[in-house]
Amino acid sequence: AEEMMIRSEKMSVAGQLAAGIAHEIRNPLTSLKGFLQLLQAGVNRKEEYYNIMIEEIEKMESITSELLFISKPLTDNKKVESVKKMIDDVVILLEPQAKLKTIKIECFVSEKEFIYCDRSQIKQVLINLVKNAIEAMDEPGTVKIAADSNKAHSEINIVDEGPGIPEEIIHKLGEPFFTTKQTGTGLGLMITKQILERHGAELKINKNDTVGSTFQIIFSTTI
Ligand code: ADP
Numbered sequence: 001a002e003e004m005m006i007r008s009e010k011m012s013v014a015g016q017l018a019a020g021i022a023h024e025i026r027n028p029l030t031s032l033k034g035f036l037q038l039l040q041a042g043v044n045r046k047e048e049y050y051n052i053m054i055e056e057i058e059k060m061e062s063i064t065s066e067l068l069f070i071s072k073p074l075t076d077n078k079k080v081e082s083v084k085k086m087i088d089d090v091v092i093l094l095e096p097q098a099k100l101k102t103i104k105i106e107c108f109v110s111e112k113e114f115i116y117c118d119r120s121q122i123k124q125v126l127i128n129l130v131k132n133a134i135e136a137m138d139e140p141g142t143v144k145i146a147a148d149s150n151k152a153h154s155e156i157n158i159v160d161e162g163p164g165i166p167e168e169i170i171h172k173l174g175e176p177f178f179t180t181k182q183t184g185t186g187l188g189l190m191i192t193k194q195i196l197e198r199h200g201a202e203l204k205i206n207k208n209d210t211v212g213s214t215f216q217i218i219f220s221t222t223i
């Protein structure tokens with residue numbers, strides 16, 4: 001009975017995803033068709049239309065690449081991994097995007113921090129969270145990444161100086177396709193939560209006292 005229940009739950013998630021995908025892809029397609037028809041009719045605002053069309057295509061591109069990630073069979077390859085190494089890799093990857101917005105990424109991570117995890121999955125989690133942190137900030141500032149541990153837990157904190165998360169949407173974070181961004185996919189936090197679940201880890205989201213929010217990943221060291 002237990003297995004049946006798990007199965008039907010999975011189906012409904014798949015159904016939910018499929019409906020979401022159809023919707024998310026159909027909107028840009030409809031808009032592309034409209035602009036093509038306008039261009040066919042010979043309008044003069046070609047440059048403007050081309051730009052919008054490219055944006056719509058880019059949106060479909062990012063949705064499909066995130067979906068490819070989800071559809072990959074997730075086989076765990078867990079080992080003892082250096083937290084600093086994973087964070088350094090992610091920072092190298094995202095620094096160009098941060099620099100474009102005059103955002104600094106500061107790391108407070110000792111070389112002595114290790115966690116038992118699937119390296120590529122946890123790097124994906126860090127990419128999703130640091131990317132969100134950068135995207136949340138409209139003004140120059142700093143994204144801080146810190147790692148710490150005690151006997152029972154290892155944690156990684158990602159702290160931004162964005163607007164923080166409004167109370168009324170906090171329960172929606174991680175729902176497939178929930179996004180407040182013009183060109184967001186709303187899949188990043190869903191993937192993040194899935195991966196952390198596979199690690200018996202927890203994601204905590206806090207509003208900072210002064211400005212921005214903190215996303216905290218907590219690994220139990222007893223796993
Ligand atoms: P996406 O980034 O494509 O919108 P995510 O699942 O990564 O999808 O995030 C969902 C939503 O959560 C975002 O659209 C945004 O509203 C909110 N969010 C996530 N991270 C932050 C953050 N650091 N600061 C403020 N809001 C955030």
Ligand code: MG
Binds near residue numbers: 128131132188189
């Ligand atoms: Mg995101």
